[in-house]
Amino acid sequence: MRLYLILSNQGRNKDAEPFAKRAVAIDQKALGTEDLRTARTMDDLAGVLEAQGRYSEAEEMARHAYAAREQGLGAGNPKTLESGVRLAMLLEKQSEESEAEPLLRRALDTDLKQLGPDNITVASVANNLAIVLREEHRYAEAEPLYRQALAIAEKTPGSEQLVGTTLSNLGTMLSAAGRNAEAEPLLRRAVALSPDNPAALNNLATLLDAEGRFGEAQPLLLQSFKIAYKSLGADHPDTATAEANIGENAIDQGHFRDAAAAFQMACATRSMLYRSRGQSGEAATAARVQATDCASRFALSLWLFARQGGGGVPARNGPEALKLEAFTTSQQALQSAAGDAMARSAALTAARAANVGPQAEAYEAALLARDELDKKFVKLAGGDSAADAVRREALAKARADANATIDRLAAELKSKAPLYWDYRSPEPVTVAALQSRSGADTVLLHDDEALILFLAVTGKAKGLVFAVSKELSAWAQLGLTSFEIRDRVMRLRAEIDPESYRLGGAANPPGADTSAVPNAFDRQAAYELYEALLGDDAIQAVIRDKPTLLFVPSGALTTLPPGVLVTAPPPGGTAGDRDPDSLRATPWLLRSKAVALLPTVSSLRTLRQILPAVEGAAPDPLLVFADPDFSRPQVPPKKHLASAAARGYSNYFRDGIPLAEALDYLPSLPGTRIEGEALERALGGRPGSLLTGREASKAQLLARNSDGRLAKVRVLEFATHGLVAGDASDLYEPALALAAGARPQDELLLASEAATLKLHADWVVLSACNTGSPDAPEAQGLSGLSRAFFYAGGRSLLVSHWRVRDDVAPKLIPSMLLAEREQAQITRAEALRRATLAILDDKSMKAAEPAAWAPFTLIGEAARRTTKPPAQP
Numbered sequence: 001m002r003l004y005l006i007l008s009n010q011g012r013n014k015d016a017e018p019f020a021k022r023a024v025a026i027d028q029k030a031l032g033t034e035d036l037r038t039a040r041t042m043d044d045l046a047g048v049l050e051a052q053g054r055y056s057e058a059e060e061m062a063r064h065a066y067a068a069r070e071q072g073l074g075a076g077n078p079k080t081l082e083s084g085v086r087l088a089m090l091l092e093k094q095s096e097e098s099e100a101e102p103l104l105r106r107a108l109d110t111d112l113k114q115l116g117p118d119n120i121t122v123a124s125v126a127n128n129l130a131i132v133l134r135e136e137h138r139y140a141e142a143e144p145l146y147r148q149a150l151a152i153a154e155k156t157p158g159s160e161q162l163v164g165t166t167l168s169n170l171g172t173m174l175s176a177a178g179r180n181a182e183a184e185p186l187l188r189r190a191v192a193l194s195p196d197n198p199a200a201l202n203n204l205a206t207l208l209d210a211e212g213r214f215g216e217a218q219p220l221l222l223q224s225f226k227i228a229y230k231s232l233g234a235d236h237p238d239t240a241t242a243e244a245n246i247g248e249n250a251i252d253q254g255h256f257r258d259a260a261a262a263f264q265m266a267c268a269t270r271s272m273l274y275r276s277r278g279q280s281g282e283a284a285t286a287a288r289v290q291a292t293d294c295a296s297r298f299a300l301s302l303w304l305f306a307r308q309g310g311g312g313v314p315a316r317n318g319p320e321a322l323k324l325e326a327f328t329t330s331q332q333a334l335q336s337a338a339g340d341a342m343a344r345s346a347a348l349t350a351a352r353a354a355n356v357g358p359q360a361e362a363y364e365a366a367l368l369a370r371d372e373l374d375k376k377f378v379k380l381a382g383g384d385s386a387a388d389a390v391r392r393e394a395l396a397k398a399r400a401d402a403n404a405t406i407d408r409l410a411a412e413l414k415s416k417a418p419l420y421w422d423y424r425s426p427e428p429v430t431v432a433a434l435q436s437r438s439g440a441d442t443v444l445l446h447d448d449e450a451l452i453l454f455l456a457v458t459g460k461a462k463g464l465v466f467a468v469s470k471e472l473s474a475w476a477q478l479g480l481t482s483f484e485i486r487d488r489v490m491r492l493r494a495e496i497d498p499e500s501y502r503l504g505g506a507a508n509p510p511g512a513d514t515s516a517v518p519n520a521f522d523r524q525a526a527y528e529l530y531e532a533l534l535g536d537d538a539i540q541a542v543i544r545d546k547p548t549l550l551f552v553p554s555g556a557l558t559t560l561p562p563g564v565l566v567t568a569p570p571p572g573g574t575a576g577d578r579d580p581d582s583l584r585a586t587p588w589l590l591r592s593k594a595v596a597l598l599p600t601v602s603s604l605r606t607l608r609q610i611l612p613a614v615e616g617a618a619p620d621p622l623l624v625f626a627d628p629d630f631s632r633p634q635v636p637p638k639k640h641l642a643s644a645a646a647r648g649y650s651n652y653f654r655d656g657i658p659l660a661e662a663l664d665y666l667p668s669l670p671g672t673r674i675e676g677e678a679l680e681r682a683l684g685g686r687p688g689s690l691l692t693g694r695e696a697s698k699a700q701l702l703a704r705n706s707d708g709r710l711a712k713v714r715v716l717e718f719a720t721h722g723l724v725a726g727d728a729s730d731l732y733e734p735a736l737a738l739a740a741g742a743r744p745q746d747e748l749l750l751a752s753e754a755a756t757l758k759l760h761a762d763w764v765v766l767s768a769c770n771t772g773s774p775d776a777p778e779a780q781g782l783s784g785l786s787r788a789f790f791y792a793g794g795r796s797l798l799v800s801h802w803r804v805r806d807d808v809a810p811k812l813i814p815s816m817l818l819a820e821r822e823q824a825q826i827t828r829a830e831a832l833r834r835a836t837l838a839i840l841d842d843k844s845m846k847a848a849e850p851a852a853w854a855p856f857t858l859i860g861e862a863a864r865r866t867t868k869p870p871a872q873p
Helices: 003-009 013-031 036-051 055-073 078-093 097-115 120-135 139-154 160-176 180-193 198-210 214-232 237-252 256-274 281-307 319-333 337-353 357-380 386-416 418-424 482-496 498-503 523-534 537-543 555-559 580-585 603-614 670-683 698-706 784-792 809-822 828-841
Strands: 449-455 462-468 473-481 548-552 594-597 623-628 690-693 715-719 735-737 748-750 763-766 796-800 856-860
Touching: 003 013, 003 036, 013 036, 036 055, 036 078, 055 078, 055 386, 078 097, 078 120, 097 120, 120 139, 120 160, 139 160, 160 180, 160 198, 180 198, 198 214, 198 237, 214 237, 237 256, 237 281, 256 281, 256 319, 281 319, 281 449, 281 462, 319 449, 319 462, 319 473, 337 357, 337 418, 337 603, 337 784, 357 386, 386 418, 449 537, 462 523, 462 537, 473 482, 473 523, 473 537, 482 523, 482 555, 523 537, 580 828, 594 828, 623 670, 623 698, 670 690, 670 715, 670 809, 698 748, 715 809, 763 784, 784 796, 809 828, 828 856
Parallel strands: 449 548, 548 594, 594 856, 623 690, 623 715, 715 763, 763 796
Antiparallel strands: 449 462, 462 473, 735 748, 796 856
16 A cells, blocks of 8 residues: 555545655656546545645546546446546535536446445445535435435445434434424434544534524534544634534623634634635635635624623733724625625736736636636536547546646746735735824825725624724624615615516516606615614714715625615605605715725725826726617517516526527617717717717727727726626626627627726726626625626726616716816715715706615725826817
8 A cells, every 4th residue: 555545544644645746746757647547646646635625626636537537447437436426525515516416416327227226335426416415405306315325324234434424414404404303313323323523513513503502512512623623634624614613602602702712713714715826616606605704703703702891901802902803804704706806906917017917817817717617517527428528538638737827827926926916815904004194004094084894794693883984993783684684775775676676687578567666765764774784873983074984885785875875864754755855855875975885995905005006097088888789780670678677687698698589679778878978078088989889889899908998098988788697597697788799799798708808997887777786696795797897907986776867877977077087176986976966956857766866886996096187188
């Protein structure tokens, strides 16, 4: 037996790793990567890495081994199937269930045919497939597989370990399905069979905790953690899970000091795993979710600990110190895709400054290319034909090449642009940095601003709100749970935009009635929500005298413009909700405060330190895409629908391809041409700065991007339909609809395509339907379109949350941009505030309801540009 296997069998996987890697290198050099002996060594290395919780690295070895064995031994060979199962379970550990399932089904079907229904290998694979189905909440499919595996294992001598594992897995699934009475005896039996199995101990403890039997759960959790720590190490994901569960149990028992200590350790590991270089796709998303959830629980435990008075060392664990720690921890809990996009934009800027911009762009492109290869693998994973095997081998080789490219570029960037990695995974910003009066951090927060960060937490607990100004900082517990906040926000949004929120994005058939109008906006509910979010006296002390508020929202709060909150009891009672005079007299938050949203607190570093240091003003004042011609050449015109609901994202794609027949029903937007013309006049647009009709096309945009003209534009506007995300097959990103082309793909600018644009724009204006809304139910932060334009290089985004009135946009947007350009004393946020209130207060427009005056939100830089725009010729 090879030395590394002896060490691994002793649980010394870190010691075994260098020997296993050396063995792989020797075999690759002597035999080649495709040789079966090399495949065996790679599979061994995968096992060594898997035991350390390094699933992504193990996956790469397992892919090589699987591809080599399939080609050398055939798809049905036991060794090939074994490699496929290992690869599948590594994918499952990274939340890539869609890729794992076909591998396991193929293995199970083959094993049943070759080995029969009573073979222990069949039981093992059935158990593994059930795990994947359980993670996707497909309990009805998972349960019979678990029971099949258990029945086989129970009558097979020497299979006690599999019996215990399957009992634990089945019990956990039953508990998740709400069947605790059935689950508990199974879990207790699993612990009795495997008292040293940390997973079995943890699963039983989790059930007891869920039933409120906290004292019974605690010793099991402690024992699970001790075993995991000793056998797996402090940095293993399972160890972090065990430690986090101890923290949850301590919160349940009111032991908040213990909870904070447990979460501190667990979150350090989760954060390290999330920040691992080279992660992308579903694995990166899963790591982010685990890291952010852990951080949110840690921040909550710090709040609870502080309410108890904190510890005995004020400088380290007194209430004030706990507040400061909770502020940075909460930022780790709010890591979002939008924040990642801005961080990567800053990282690209740093790379370009170090003359390695092409390498950084190639690195990001290689990550995306690898994700695309994985999607293709999913479609082929269950195929049994020889052609499928050849294509899988080609995909494996292409993925290996992509990984080699990723590793090479990562090493080059580390050597030549170390700041790239600092900016790509920015550290949280401290209160001290925001309040700094000297040094580089002075610019992060201005004297007239207060920053507000909302932390929503899962479950029944109420989250936290933080407020920071140059002089003060405060924190408080929110007055509502995350579910309650979501319910109230959804009701207010439905009152503004009833079609989208009541019809859920479902398309109307041709000729359907689309006359729905907004209901009366419940101002009292908006006031109660304001009180729950910002009504605490300590928070009010920070924000009261600050004219500009910078919001870092989370959860449902990303979908509601803060300006529509009401700061005092509204006049006129319920009847006033429909009365224009009462609506104008309402103390909307926007009456007293200019507001802007930030994806993360750390985006202030990007906006106010990094970008101003390397880039000047763009010389071209404007480029607008408006009133695109949606009629496809040589296609009879279809009846256009005016319904916003008909623009629902799921109606426009099938298997990732836009549907021509659905896009044919996009209604024309003649009002946006008026908007574009008004903007062109106001900003002195040059010839060709307003593209309409056939010219308002994706091809025109990409041509300007390719030759560098787009990078010279200061204000870029898209006045068109925004197609937001829903349930689409193989595609979960929103898009902007541009002029029809030869193919449906030619008229949609996908978010992923927008992210590849090269912008230096001070403003990107998305004057379209729903571009400010989250792009999927699980989305965090801002919409996919918003984060795409941040990534492309936009500084300030003006996004619409719902349909914009044709008489509002042509007045509001030019007024805002002109004020920001011509009045040196006002900020961008203040320019938007004044332009918006002018609409609200103009009685001739009859725009007193929030649906008319409040669709736009400023995201990004709220202050003025650091350099003046060039003089117009």
